Amino acid sequence: MCSPNNGGSASEEDDKCVPRAAVYKMIKDCTRQIRVSGEAKEFFVQCCNEFIHTLALQANTVCEQQAKKLIHPDHIVTALDNLGFNSYKANCLNAMETAQEEMAQKRKKLHGKPASIYTQEELRRQQEILFEQAREELQQLEENDWAQTQELSKEVLRKKMEASRTDDDNYDD
Amino acid sequence: MTSSNDQIKSTSIRSYQLPLTKVKSIIKLDNNTRMISQDSVYILTLATEEFIRMLTRDAHNSMKQCASKRLDRLHIFSSINTNPLYEFLDGSFD
Numbered sequence: 001m002c003s004p005n006n007g008g009s010a011s012e013e014d015d016k017c018v019p020r021a022a023v024y025k026m027i028k029d030c031t032r033q034i035r036v037s038g039e040a041k042e043f044f045v046q047c048c049n050e051f052i053h054t055l056a057l058q059a060n061t062v063c064e065q066q067a068k069k070l071i072h073p074d075h076i077v078t079a080l081d082n083l084g085f086n087s088y089k090a091n092c093l094n095a096m097e098t099a100q101e102e103m104a105q106k107r108k109k110l111h112g113k114p115a116s117i118y119t120q121e122e123l124r125r126q127q128e129i130l131f132e133q134a135r136e137e138l139q140q141l142e143e144n145d146w147a148q149t150q151e152l153s154k155e156v157l158r159k160k161m162e163a164s165r166t167d168d169d170n171y172d173d
Numbered sequence: 174m175t176s177s178n179d180q181i182k183s184t185s186i187r188s189y190q191l192p193l194t195k196v197k198s199i200i201k202l203d204n205n206t207r208m209i210s211q212d213s214v215y216i217l218t219l220a221t222e223e224f225i226r227m228l229t230r231d232a233h234n235s236m237k238q239c240a241s242k243r244l245d246r247l248h249i250f251s252s253i254n255t256n257p258l259y260e261f262l263d264g265s266f267d
Contacts, residue, residue, distance in 0.1 A: 016199050022190050023225060030229040036244045040232075043246045044225065047262055048191075049199060051224045054261045055217055056200040060207060071209040073216045080220060084258050088223040092216050099215070 018048045055079055191218050231256060 023044050027036060036044075056071075058079035063071045073096065080088050118126070193211075196218045200206055209217075231252035236244050253259040
């Protein structure tokens with residue numbers, strides 16, 4: 001069923017087993033100095049797969065009965081109860097709670113705002129001052145621009161007048 | 174006090190040893206299964222690990238009863254036949 005080797009042509013399904021090494025490590029953690037036959041290791045892996053299938057199927061049924069579309073941890077817990085594995089509940093729930101707490105703490109660290117030394121009011125006041133400065137600068141720029149344009153057009157007019165005066169003088173002669 | 178609490182926490186958070194993605198793909202092999210939340214995959218993985226521990230203990234007991242030096246398939250078989258909880262495993266293998 002779960003062949004350790006897969007030449008590319010083997011079907012995907014056959015390879016979907018829990019890793020033998022992980023299972024074996026857990027077995028060794030439980031018992032001291034135990035020797036396990038290769039067949040037994042393989043059998044453990046197969047039992048694990050069966051367990052996952054059975055539990056998932058039961059959880060699916062529980063989920064359906066509650067008319068939900070997504071399987072929740074509660075469904076898994078109920079499934080454990082239904083199958084008779086209520087002794088597992090305590091450990092599972094504890095570990096999950098601790099994991100969730102850790103995640104919440106991590107999230108807080110990532111998204112927490114850096115502490116500002118100013119209050120909201122102070123920040124708003126500073127912002128208003130900056131806006132006012134910007135407005136003044138803009139006005140100054142526009143006035144300068146307008147003054148420049150005026151100068152330029154005066155210059156053009158002056159030149160025109162000078163040019164026309166010379167012509168008149170010539171004409172009078 | 175805080176240090177012992179942290180120790181307890183860290184042992185629960187070495188948390189899982191089976192890969193979540195693998196477990197999830199095993200669950201998905203069944204076409205009838207609906208969508209499953211990541212938390213559920215996590216808790217299912219934890220339950221599977223508990224199962225391994227339990228089966229190991231039972232098989233080990235059976236091995237000691239036989240006075241064997243090595244844990245063999247037969248010991249697991251006998252645990253399956255003895256404990257009603259393992260009924261679902263019965264008949265899955267030949």
